[in-house]
Amino acid sequence: xxxxxxxxxxxxxxxxxxxxxxxxxxxxxxxxxxxxxxxxxxxxxxxxxxxxxxxxxxxxxxxxxxxxxxxxxxxxxxxxxxxxxxxxxxxxxxxxxxxxxxxxxxxxxxxxxxxxxxxxxxxxxxxxxxxxxxxxxxxxxxxxxxxxxxxxxxxxxxxxxxxxxxxxxxxxxxxxxxxxxxxxxxxxxxxxxxxxxxxxxxxxxxxxxxxxxxxxxxxxxxxxxxxxxxxxxxxxxxxxxxxxxxxx
Amino acid sequence: xxxxxxxxxxxxxxxxxxxxxxxxxxxxxxxxxxxxxxxxxxxxxxxxxxxxxxxxxxxxxxxxxxxxxxxxxxxxxxxxxxxxxxxxxxxxxxxxxxxxxxxxxxxxxxxxxxxxxxxxxxxxxxxxxxxxxxxxxxxxxxxxxxxxxxxxxxxxxxxxxxxxxxxxxxxxxxxxxxxxxxxxxxxxxxxxxxxxxxxxxxxxxxxxxxxxxxxxxxxxxxxxxxxxxxxxxxxxxxx
Ligand SMILES: Nc1ncnc2c1ncn2[C@@H]1O[C@H](COP(=O)(O)OP(=O)(O)O)[C@@H](O)[C@H]1O
Ligand SMILES: [Mg+2]
Numbered sequence: 001x002x003x004x005x006x007x008x009x010x011x012x013x014x015x016x017x018x019x020x021x022x023x024x025x026x027x028x029x030x031x032x033x034x035x036x037x038x039x040x041x042x043x044x045x046x047x048x049x050x051x052x053x054x055x056x057x058x059x060x061x062x063x064x065x066x067x068x069x070x071x072x073x074x075x076x077x078x079x080x081x082x083x084x085x086x087x088x089x090x091x092x093x094x095x096x097x098x099x100x101x102x103x104x105x106x107x108x109x110x111x112x113x114x115x116x117x118x119x120x121x122x123x124x125x126x127x128x129x130x131x132x133x134x135x136x137x138x139x140x141x142x143x144x145x146x147x148x149x150x151x152x153x154x155x156x157x158x159x160x161x162x163x164x165x166x167x168x169x170x171x172x173x174x175x176x177x178x179x180x181x182x183x184x185x186x187x188x189x190x191x192x193x194x195x196x197x198x199x200x201x202x203x204x205x206x207x208x209x210x211x212x213x214x215x216x217x218x219x220x221x222x223x224x225x226x227x228x229x230x231x232x233x234x235x236x237x238x239x240x241x242x243x244x245x246x247x248x
Numbered sequence: 249x250x251x252x253x254x255x256x257x258x259x260x261x262x263x264x265x266x267x268x269x270x271x272x273x274x275x276x277x278x279x280x281x282x283x284x285x286x287x288x289x290x291x292x293x294x295x296x297x298x299x300x301x302x303x304x305x306x307x308x309x310x311x312x313x314x315x316x317x318x319x320x321x322x323x324x325x326x327x328x329x330x331x332x333x334x335x336x337x338x339x340x341x342x343x344x345x346x347x348x349x350x351x352x353x354x355x356x357x358x359x360x361x362x363x364x365x366x367x368x369x370x371x372x373x374x375x376x377x378x379x380x381x382x383x384x385x386x387x388x389x390x391x392x393x394x395x396x397x398x399x400x401x402x403x404x405x406x407x408x409x410x411x412x413x414x415x416x417x418x419x420x421x422x423x424x425x426x427x428x429x430x431x432x433x434x435x436x437x438x439x440x441x442x443x444x445x446x447x448x449x450x451x452x453x454x455x456x457x458x459x460x461x462x463x464x465x466x467x468x469x470x471x472x473x474x475x476x477x478x479x480x481x482x483x484x485x486x487x
Pocket of ligand 2: 046170
């Protein structure tokens with residue numbers, strides 16, 4: 001691998017809800033510029049891993065480092081804020097604020113949270129909407145956009161924060177098949193430009209073509225972590241094999 | 249039977265009673281509507297903090313005011329706040345008088361009654377909001393307060409507005425009960441007038457027409473507000 005610098009380092013994290021252990025010792029390293037895909041059965045803890053990475057969910061044990069932030073030691077929302085500027089996140093659905101237009105959605109946080117100059121942010125936001133090919137929808141409300149268009153605006157909004165890494169949590173899972181490819185096109189472009197991305201996805205073709213390595217989660221553990229060629233052609237773990245047998 | 253006589257309306261004394269009555273009704277409705285809306289917002293905000301003892305306290309408040317007759321609440325407020333305890337001595341006359349007037353007691357009790365209902369309305373507005381919207385705000389680095397004022401409150405307000413319209417028009421009608429504790433509002437003067445001229449039917453019809461008109465204006469204004477605040481996908485489509 002040609003990416004020596006580890007941007008994200010997760011070591012042995014554990015998380016439980018009551019008696020239920022969602023994460024049972026997760027280790028994961030993501031280098032700068034890498035795209036890492038996380039696949040695995042529903043309920044295996046994929047979303048929880050992402051939520052822990054940007055501090056949306058506290059962990060019980062282990063360490064998470066993102067850039068210079070020791071995420072596990074950030075206790076308050078205020079302490080969390082510099083981390084949140086570095087790590088953007090796109091969810092499965094309902095990402096956008098429904099009372100704001102597409103353009104306003106992209107502009108809000110850079111102005112209100114980062115305190116950037118309004119004119120500069122508007123310029124940035126319009127360029128980003130053009131980048132996701134939705135410049136003509138700048139003044140539409142989320143309720144007037146298709147699911148795929150909403151997701152692309154959400155990607156533009158994440159980019160407007162100028163993050164070092166974006167976490168994507170099954171962002172195409174709730175979409176019509178036709179619109180999925182537009183969203184994946186935008187994400188692929190970001191990866192090619194060298195943005196670090198962690199993606200939870202069920203799009204196997206996409207994972208195979210775009211990612212630098214693929215992780216397979218099962219019952220709160222990463223049971224396989226390999227480059228895509230190896231992951232898809234020669235999965236070592238029987239659980240990966242079984243899962244791939246079902247979905248491919 | 250409908251042999252109505254409205255000649256008494258020419259009497260300036262009756263006219264001024266009606267005008268003062270309407271003004272006091274409007275004052276009482278305006279004060280308690282604003283206070284109820286604020287109580288609703290603050291209560292719903294407090295509930296989002298998820299502090300156990302605060303939740304229990306608000307829950308108790310809502311249950312008590314929602315499940316008892318507003319007339320009882322008003323009498324309770326009047327007899328506890330105005331006649332018991334809180335007394336001040338008038339510096340001019342040296343006589344002891346209640347700190348809170350009947351009007352103040354009515355305003356307080358109506359505000360609490362409407363506030364309890366408004367908490368419920370705003371709470372359900374916040375709860376029906378997809379969780380992802382709140383998480384998106386968190387992930388973008390919004391602080392708790394900024395998230396509430398910039399994201400949750402505007403969306404919840406739009407969602408809750410139809411329910412709030414119902415609450416406020418009910419509250420407007422409930423102001424009539426203040427006549428029972430001698431607040432000189434429209435219903436109170438209506439009683440004064442028919443006790444004086446015995447034209448009960450005529451007075452009641454007139455008062456009914458006045459209430460219908462005022463409440464209709466209120467619901468019309470709220471509908472305008474709803475349309476103005478609407479956004480696609482939530483509430484009435486923006487025109
Ligand atoms: N806040 C929560 N409270 C209780 N259980 C939760 C919570 N979040 C997730 N879980 C449970 O943890 C498990 C893993 O969830 P998740 O990380 O969302 O899985 P995945 O994204 O792989 O489908 C699920 O069984 C889910 O029900
Ligand atoms: Mg998930």
